Amino acid sequence: MDSNCGEVIERLGDIMSIETPFQSCEETREEQRLVCVEGKILSCVEKRVEEYEACDEWAKKYECCDWWPCSTICSVLVWFGKWICKAWRTITYTFCILYAWITVFFCYIQTWVIYTICVFLAVVTCFPSMFSANEQSFDMEECIYGWNAAYRIEGNNCNIEITVKIRLNPDSGISNTDLNDRMQVWETAIESTWSNQFQIERSDGECSCETYSVSFNVEFVESNEHHTVRVRNGAGTANMGNWYITSSGRTASHEFGHMLGFIDEYAATECPDRNVTSDNSIMQDNREGPRERHYEPFADWISDRTCCEYEVA
Numbered sequence: 654m655d656s657n658c659g660e661v662i663e664r665l666g667d668i669m670s671i672e673t674p675f676q677s678c679e680e681t682r683e684e685q686r687l688v689c690v691e692g693k694i695l696s697c698v699e700k701r702v703e704e705y706e707a708c709d710e711w712a713k714k715y716e717c718c719d720w721w722p723c724s725t726i727c728s729v730l731v732w733f734g735k736w737i738c739k740a741w742r743t744i745t746y747t748f749c750i751l752y753a754w755i756t757v758f759f760c761y762i763q764t765w766v767i768y769t770i771c772v773f774l775a776v777v778t779c780f781p782s783m784f785s786a787n788e789q790s791f792d793m794e795e796c797i798y799g800w801n802a803a804y805r806i807e808g809n810n811c812n813i814e815i816t817v818k819i820r821l822n823p824d825s826g827i828s829n830t831d832l833n834d835r836m837q838v839w840e841t842a843i844e845s846t847w848s849n850q851f852q853i854e855r856s857d858g859e860c861s862c863e864t865y866s867v868s869f870n871v872e873f874v875e876s877n878e879h880h881t882v883r884v885r886n887g888a889g890t891a892n893m894g895n896w897y898i899t900s901s902g903r904t905a906s907h908e909f910g911h912m913l914g915f916i917d918e919y920a921a922t923e924c925p926d927r928n929v930t931s932d933n934s935i936m937q938d939n940r941e942g943p944r945e946r947h948y949e950p951f952a953d954w955i956s957d958r959t960c961c962e963y964e965v966a
């Protein structure tokens with residue numbers, strides 16, 4: 654993790670803009686709120702209308718006696734009966750409404766608690782992404798070899814950029830002109846071989862970038878290097894830390910793969926347990942470029958960073 658304060662703030666900004674987990678929390682909350690109020694008050698109102706009608710109906714159908722004064726007394730009693738009926742219904746309606754409001758109130762509280770927990774979990778889940786640093790450095794071990802892989806990775810404007818700073822230490826006798834010419838060859842070859850071979854596509858979540866392009870950037874530096882390479886005179890078999898002034902752009906591109914943390918994929922007697930591939934990849938016989946598997950670490954990185962799922966496509 655970087656101690657650079659500006660970067661920490663930038664990363665905090667990234668986390669605040671994470672869309673997926675918070676959005677799903679809000680959607681759940683909205684749905685739940687609708688469920689809370691759904692029909693509760695309305696059912697009380699509907700019930701009251703029905704019950705008032707029932708009181709009227711009862712009064713209308715009640716058969717009074719035909720002869721006076723019985724009929725008049727009966728009618729008056731029925732009229733009172735009807736209004737007592739309605740008064741009673743009004744009381745039960747008031748309780749119905751009161752009960753509905755209490756239910757809605759507790760439902761809202763429950764919704765709020767669930768939402769708070771949801772947001773809390775989202776923050777906890779996404780929090781580690783804050784520590785998916787831009788500067789990557791890790792030890793690699795394969796067969797009898799061990800080395801440090803290091804590079805800088807950034808995701809901006811739907812592009813992932815991987816920068817490797819290389820410091821060249823030329824042997825004496827190598828002219829500046831030769832070295833500069835070769836640096837141009839190596840840089841062009843590495844960047845074109847590694848860049849934009851695949852895209853990184855969103856497979857889950859609502860993050861703003863549906864796809865990321867991937868570009869590689871070589872910087873030859875005098876200080877703050879990720880890797881140091883000795884440049885030797887003449888010709889020979891290069892490895893990650895030793896290149897020859899005659900080494901091809903293709904060779905440099907293969908060694909660049911080791912700097913990113915990729916292992917050799919060709920058969921070698923000293924490494925009988927090696928996972929040997931057969932798709933002419935840059936790390937195998939170097940006849941072609943990188944394969945999907947060589948972009949996977951970068952898809953994983955952007956997945957961590959954004960809290961969405963990204964895959965190599």
Ligand SMILES: [Zn+2]
Nearest residue numbers: 907908911917
């Ligand atoms: Zn190799």
